[in-house]
Amino acid sequence: MSGNNVQPETSFTTLVDLRRGDAATLDHIDLPGKDARRLMELGFLPGARITAGHSAPGGDPRVFQVDGSEIALRRETARRLKVRLDRTSRASGMP
């Protein structure tokens, strides 16, 4: 799950796997067109950098920083956003 057991450069994972403070780059959204479109209008565009923020108690939903805003997503939605983990963002994960 954590950054320790991933390949050196990048790895595909989903937004759910991000812990607070992790950053990742969005690859694609695995949701029907209409839902994906709304997410894109809020800044979740392929290539966008997303940082995981605070969450509600229990870790669901979680706030994500994207394109200058903070948007809360439930786990079930976050799971559909496929991202490449940005290794440099995790302080302890620096090579």
Add this chain to the structure above:
Amino acid sequence: MSECSDCHGCGAATVVEFPDAPASPKIVALAGPPNSGKTTLFNRLTGLRQKVANFPGVTVEQHTGIAELPDGRAVGIIDLPGLYSLSPQSEDEQVAHDVLTGERSDTPRPEAILLVLDSTNLSRHLMLAAPILALGVPTLIILNMADDLRNRGGHVDTRQLSAQLGAPVALVSARQGEGLDEVFEFLASAMPAPAPKELPVLHDVPKCRAWAGRVGSQASYRPPVPPKWTRRLDSVFLHPVAGPVVFAVVVVAVFQTIFTAAVPLMDGLRWLFEVSGKWVAATLPDSIFRSLLVEGVWSGVGSVVVFLPQVLFLFLFIGILEDSGYLARAALIADRTMARVGLQGKSFIPLLSAYACAVPAILSTRTIENKRDRFATILIAPFMTCAARLPVYTLIIAAFLPNRPVLGPFLGARAAALLGLYVLGFLAAVVTARVLKSSILKSGRTPFLLEMPSYRWPTLQSIGLRLFDRAKVFLRRAGTVILLVTVVLWIMAHLPAVNGKAPAIEDSLAGALGRTLEPVIKPLGFNWKIGVGLITSLAARETIIGTLGAIYGMDPESHKLDLQKSLQHDLTPGGAVALLIFFAFAMQCISTIAVVRRETGGWKWPILQFTYMGVLAYAGAFVAAHLIR
């Protein structure tokens, strides 16, 4: 509630009329993404000259107001629902879209658009400029929150931006009232159609975003640094342990204050009505008219108006929580609960506003794209404790429950009881939602998206304006619906005349009506007087107070006692709890029924809802009356 607290116009449809102006008045639409500060700007531009308007026959009401230009001309301003794009996904957006494109026969097509964007997040907000400018309607781009942009080190070259977009641009802080001159100047001038240098393919979101980014960088846009305080506050308010504690403390504090802080003000009002009532009685000659005035109007309307401070305190808190940005965090914390009953987070906002009034709450469900989720939310919204129930609750609680401390000095027994009733309504809503979502309204889930705004200090102006609005609506209701019901009741209480004199109250028409109902409500511990109150409360819940005030005022046995003491005579403790539970569950509100019919497109759902809530109310009251002696 026929002219309800929050109802942006319910039953009766009224066309907005703009005052005559030298030139033909302009109609301007105020559009923008959610959280761009549209409403604050709207309040700034129109001040107290707002009209809560209802466009006839349609699905939507918008706030409409009149802005007065320096030269004295009037401009009508339509405040549209928040938009992310012009490709409508929800009913709300559909309406905004149709108004802007002039596809509604009932709304005049706006001659110009004020597009409000958040200057602290310009690159994303500029995306909306593309479809708006493509409409070809004269548009002023308003970059709001200029103070935030400046204070946090952001920058934008408005002249360059204006050149890129081919439309005037104004840097504004609606909260501080900064830059409004430019807006008025635009409204007063001849407005040319926009001529943007380039526009992206509108249906391609990535291309629109790329375009917005390009335009932003051409205008040397530098986004501000993230707000420090928002991060700091969120690490408390969204802390896994401290977060829920703060949430609970906020809720308890609100209820405790409603009870304690409002009391002196209410006592003052009550005293005012007593003294003025006595003065009227002493001044006027003995006549039918005096009797109507003192027994009907004063004790009826007066007993409702007394609750104004409490209602205002409630809206003061809602206003502070909303404007500060805490409400979105509360929604986040509450989302898990919503998910468990099968609803989505978007239902949370309508349900929360149902604490003010179910009518605007039901209208605000239009933001929910999924129809089944939307209907489920509509059906449970009237269970949330609306402001009209508050006076009824506090009256009965104060009459029957001595105020002992429950949690030391923090929570009194009365506040705790009130909180309990709010929880009861919430539980009824949650259980009903669960049942609906696992049976007739089962559906797939739509993604939950909630934008977290930065924390901001609520401004006195914005909250004051809201309280003023609220007070106006509350008093108007007391002066119209409740006055009318009280007068009708007074007349019914004075017929049929016996030897030219009014009959004993129990022999009157009103008494007969209550007595007809008595066998049905006797098992609940209610007598015929309460029965009359239940009938009149169908018009609006709080009318029962005016009704009882009037009946007790006319009854020689109780006319010397105040309302609380008279109630203690008429109700056992079990009956009092039964009455509270009845009010918690029953759908005694004509306006809500009307708006549900309109929003669901037929009588099927409102009838189902009314019956279900009525049965629940009766059963709940029955159980309470038999358990508590």
